[in-house]
Amino acid sequence: MKIVILGAGYGGLRTAMNLEKLLRAHQMTDTVITLIDQNPYHQLIQELHHTATDGSDSRAAIYEIDQLIRGRQIEFICGRVEAILPGEQAVVLNDGQRISYERLVIGLGSITDFHGVPGAPEHTLPLRTYNDAVAIRDHVIAQFKAASEMRDAKEQRLALTTAIIGGGYTGCQLAGEFAVWVDRLCRDTGAPRSEVRIALLDRHDVLLHQFGRWANDVAERVLDRQRVSIYLNIDVEAVEPQLLRVSGNRVLRAGTIIWAAGVRAPDLIAQAGLPTDKMGRARVDRYLRVEDREDIFVLGDCAAIPAGLGDETVPATASYAMRQGEHLAEALFDEIQGRAARAYQPLKLGELVSLGPDDGVGTPLGMPVTGYTIQLLKKGIEQFYRSSITSF
Ligand SMILES: Cc1cc2nc3c(=O)[nH]c(=O)nc-3n(C[C@H](O)[C@H](O)[C@H](O)COP(=O)(O)OP(=O)(O)OC[C@H]3O[C@@H](n4cnc5c(N)ncnc54)[C@H](O)[C@@H]3O)c2cc1C
Numbered sequence: 001m002k003i004v005i006l007g008a009g010y011g012g013l014r015t016a017m018n019l020e021k022l023l024r025a026h027q028m029t030d031t032v033i034t035l036i037d038q039n040p041y042h043q044l045i046q047e048l049h050h051t052a053t054d055g056s057d058s059r060a061a062i063y064e065i066d067q068l069i070r071g072r073q074i075e076f077i078c079g080r081v082e083a084i085l086p087g088e089q090a091v092v093l094n095d096g097q098r099i100s101y102e103r104l105v106i107g108l109g110s111i112t113d114f115h116g117v118p119g120a121p122e123h124t125l126p127l128r129t130y131n132d133a134v135a136i137r138d139h140v141i142a143q144f145k146a147a148s149e150m151r152d153a154k155e156q157r158l159a160l161t162t163a164i165i166g167g168g169y170t171g172c173q174l175a176g177e178f179a180v181w182v183d184r185l186c187r188d189t190g191a192p193r194s195e196v197r198i199a200l201l202d203r204h205d206v207l208l209h210q211f212g213r214w215a216n217d218v219a220e221r222v223l224d225r226q227r228v229s230i231y232l233n234i235d236v237e238a239v240e241p242q243l244l245r246v247s248g249n250r251v252l253r254a255g256t257i258i259w260a261a262g263v264r265a266p267d268l269i270a271q272a273g274l275p276t277d278k279m280g281r282a283r284v285d286r287y288l289r290v291e292d293r294e295d296i297f298v299l300g301d302c303a304a305i306p307a308g309l310g311d312e313t314v315p316a317t318a319s320y321a322m323r324q325g326e327h328l329a330e331a332l333f334d335e336i337q338g339r340a341a342r343a344y345q346p347l348k349l350g351e352l353v354s355l356g357p358d359d360g361v362g363t364p365l366g367m368p369v370t371g372y373t374i375q376l377l378k379k380g381i382e383q384f385y386r387s388s389i390t391s392f
Contacts, residue, residue, distance in 0.1 A: 001031045001336055004091065004101035006081050008037035008065050009045070010318040011300035012107030014325025015332075017392045020072050022333040031336055033073065034099060036091070038080040040065060042389065043130045045109075046318045047382065049173040049354070051133035053181040058137065062130050068389055081108070084272035086296060103295050103335075105328060106282065110263035110301035110316065113279075119239035124259035127170055136258060141185065143255045148190040160196045163244060163254035165236055166261030167202030168210070169353055172219050174260060175200045176356035179226035199252065201231045201244075203261075208353060208361070210315075215353075215361045218370045222355040236261075263316070265302040277304040277313070286343035288328055297331075299324035307346055314346045322385075323347060352378045 003019070005012045016035045023031055041062040051061045065076050079093035090100045112128045114120040125136045140162065147159035162178065164171045179198055186193040200207070200223065206216035207223075207230065220230055235247040244252040265280035274290050275283045281304040282290055288305065290296040299305075300321035305314040314320050324344060331341045352362035352374050360374025369377075 001102050002034070002100065003031060003103045003105065003332060004034045004036065004099055005105040005107065006036050006084075006091065007107035007109055007300075008035050008039075008042050008076075009107055009109045009300060009321065011321035011325040011328075012037075012105065013042050013065075013068070013389065014322050015105050015107065015299070015328045016069070016074050017072075017389070018326055018329030019332055020069075020074050021392060022329060023336075024073065028336065029073070032075065034075045034077060034101075035065070035069070036077045036079060036081060036093070036099070037065060038078070039130075040078045041130070042068060044382070044385070045128070045130075048127060048130065048133040049170070049177045051130065052127060052136040052174060053140075053177040054137070058134055061133070063389065068392075072392075081268060084268055084274075086272055086274070086293065089295065101295070103332060104297070105332075106269065106296065106298040106302060107300045107321070107325070108266050108268065108302050111266050112259060113262040113264040114259065115262060117236055117239060120236070120259055123239045123241050124165065124257045126259045127174060128263065136256075140256055141189070144182075144185050144189040144191040147192075147195070147255075153195070156192070157195045157197065158242060158253055159255040160191055161199070161254040162197070162256040162258065163199045163201060163252060164258045164260055165201050165244075166259065167200050167204070167207040167219075167230070167232070168260070168262075169208070169351075171200055171202070171258075171260035172207055172223070173354050174258065175223055175228045176226065176354060176359065179223070179228050180356050196227075197254075198228045199231060199254065200228050201234045201236065201246070201252075203233065203235050205233050207232070211351070211353075211361070211363065214368060218361040219353075219355060222359045222361075226356055263301065269298075269302055274298075279304070281313075287331065287341050288324060288344050297328055299328055305344070305346070315351070317351060319349060319381075320346065352381070354378055 044061045047061045051058045083092040112126040143159045147156045150156040182196050207219040208215045238245040269282050270276045282298040283304050284298050288297045301316040307314045327344045350363035354360045361370045362374045
């Protein structure tokens with residue numbers, strides 16, 4: 001069987017690795033696994049807030065895919081998928097290559113959703129990929145260096161003001177890390193700490209709205225202590241160079257504007273004619289299979305997976321994507337062996353949000369937890385993840 005996996009992210013890489021391991025253990029050599037990614041590296045996206053705010057070892061958040069799969073029966077192609085052709089059981093890459101498949105796994109993650117806000121794609125820095133994180137870090141360092149040489153106080157304050165749009169997971173984690181980083185950045189560049197401003201904006205009346213008010217209260221308290229100014233119930237209506245137009249005819253000026261206000265699935269999925277939800281994610285059944293298609297599976301951020309009996313879908317997080325990858329590897333292996341597939345059961349292990357290096361808030365195993373415990377749990381999980389991909 002020829003299995004093609006699109007995307008070597010949390011879900012796709014896990015599918016490839018676990019399936020290869022199962023096939024190897026059973027000495028089955030007639031299945032070909034092809035893994036395709038636009039980058040030669042696997043990104044630890046959940047650690048990008050460190051990359052964006054830490055100049056010391058930015059490559060800690062990426063692993064070369066060739067190295068990870070060395071000696072394994074996985075063919076890796078570094079290329080950008082331009083089209084999925086379900087009718088022809090093939091995908092087309094940016095160099096014109098056509099790759100055919102018998103089973104296709106789509107794990108292409110998500111892209112930044114600017115929600116149609118004029119000027120946002122041109123004048124904000126998103127945080128979704130490794131390259132985005134490096135661009136944010138380089139931009140901020142340049143702003144601080146420039147500010148240290150400015151004589152005009154107003155200009156200096158503009159250069160040292162950072163606005164983070166989006167007070168969810170990504171925005172809160174970034175704000176917490178950013179607030180600590182600027183102390184060091186001021187020492188290194190000579191920029192005045194007194195002129196540094198960090199603003200975190202959200203359209204909801206709470207931060208981390210997925211968690212409820214208790215988490216907002218913790219996040220507000222921690223971030224406020226770190227001198228992050230929080231603006232809630234604020235809608236960003238337009239973005240211009242170094243300027244935000246927000247609801248109530250107000251204007252906010254900032255030398256750095258970061259967009260952390262949402263993601264959606266890549267357009268490729270809808271363009272392939274697959275059924276999608278309003279975020280462009282492929283609708284799949286409990287077997288992670290696209291409706292009416294036996295040969296296409298979708299997982300992670302680009303899949304709308306039923307969470308239960310109602311309309312609710314499984315959250316888009318790395319931990320879910322990874323477990324969906326584990327499930328798909330077993331499901332594909334069962335199919336190769338002629339066994340009936342089992343349905344995917346989402347396992348609620350809870351979410352963890354860091355708020356700077358020493359604090360956090362989350363729901364491990366469904367329990368509300370705050371403080372350094374979150375950091376310990378997060379570091380433990382990250383370490384476990386790293387060793388799971390480097391020693392598979
Ligand atoms: C800043 C940030 C922080 C986060 N923090 C956390 C956290 O703390 N905990 C948590 O659980 N989740 C976190 N998330 C969410 C988590 O990162 C995602 O849910 C997870 O990455 C989804 O995994 P995936 O396999 O679906 O996609 P990804 O891991 O995004 O992988 C998709 C892969 O597809 C590749 N790709 C995309 N398009 C193409 C194309 N056209 N051709 C070829 N290759 C392509 C990409 O290069 C990438 O390697 C965070 C997200 C962000 C943005």
